[in-house]
Amino acid sequence: MFKATVIIKRRPKILDPQGKAVEQGAKLLGFNNVSHTRIGKYIEFTVNTSDKSAAEKEVKEYCDKLLANPIMEDYEYKLEKA
Amino acid sequence: MFKATVIIKRRPKILDPQGKAVEQGAKLLGFNNVSHTRIGKYIEFTVNTSDKSAAEKEVKEYCDKLLANPIMEDYEYKLEKA
Numbered sequence: 648m649f650k651a652t653v654i655i656k657r658r659p660k661i662l663d664p665q666g667k668a669v670e671q672g673a674k675l676l677g678f679n680n681v682s683h684t685r686i687g688k689y690i691e692f693t694v695n696t697s698d699k700s701a702a703e704k705e706v707k708e709y710c711d712k713l714l715a716n717p718i719m720e721d722y723e724y725k726l727e728k729a
Numbered sequence: 730m731f732k733a734t735v736i737i738k739r740r741p742k743i744l745d746p747q748g749k750a751v752e753q754g755a756k757l758l759g760f761n762n763v764s765h766t767r768i769g770k771y772i773e774f775t776v777n778t779s780d781k782s783a784a785e786k787e788v789k790e791y792c793d794k795l796l797a798n799p800i801m802e803d804y805e806y807k808l809e810k811a
Contacts (some may be wrong), residue, residue, distance in 0.1 A: 654771050655771070656771065656773075659772070664810075666774075667773075669796065670740045670774075670797060672795055673791060673795055676794060676795065678787060678790070678791055678795075680776050680777045680778050680784075681772070681774055681775070681776060681777075681786055681787065681791055682774065682775045682777060683774055683775040684772065684773070684774040685772070685773045685774070686771070686772050687770070687771040687772070688768060688769070688770065688771055689736050689737070689738065689768075689770060689771040690748075690766065690767070690768050690769070691765070691766070691767045691769070692737070692752075692763055692764065692765055692766040692767070693763070693765040694762050694763060695762045695763075695764060696762050702762075702776060705760060705762055705763065705809055707761055708760070709755060709763055712758060713751060713755055713758065713760075714751065722793040
């Protein structure tokens with residue numbers, strides 16, 4: 648069994664409206680030192696297999712087909728034996 | 730200047746409907762080994778100050794007041810000199 652953690656970010660050149668909106672809120676609340684806020688996803692899950700390479704394959708497929716948008720987002724993952 | 734990264738997760742006992750929905754999709758697509766999917770947020774931003782303790786204070790306040798929901802979510806952050 649493996650515990651997988653995936654971080655999904657928009658590609659650097661792609662606008663992040665959610666981050667922009669949060670940052671406007673920040674300015675209104677007086678956070679004047681904060682800038683370049685970008686919001687991505689952090690996903691955790693368990694892969695029920697004992698074979699690391701099979702687990703890795705499944706994580707990649709899960710990201711490619713379901714978790715990340717391959718057109719706008721990049722992802723990185725970590726696998727840990729659980 | 731510091732680069733901050735924040736990970737925000739729902740508390741373990743709080744239901745994560747988004748994760749559940751994604752996992753249902755996973756089952757339909759044939760990912761039978763994947764379970765316990767939980768979806769959180771990954772946020773990056775820049776703090777424009779040279780003083781590390783001031784930066785840390787600002788990051789905590791930004792998380793407490795704007796980024797995280799203190800009732801349902803926990804956060805952890807990292808600060809790196811940029």
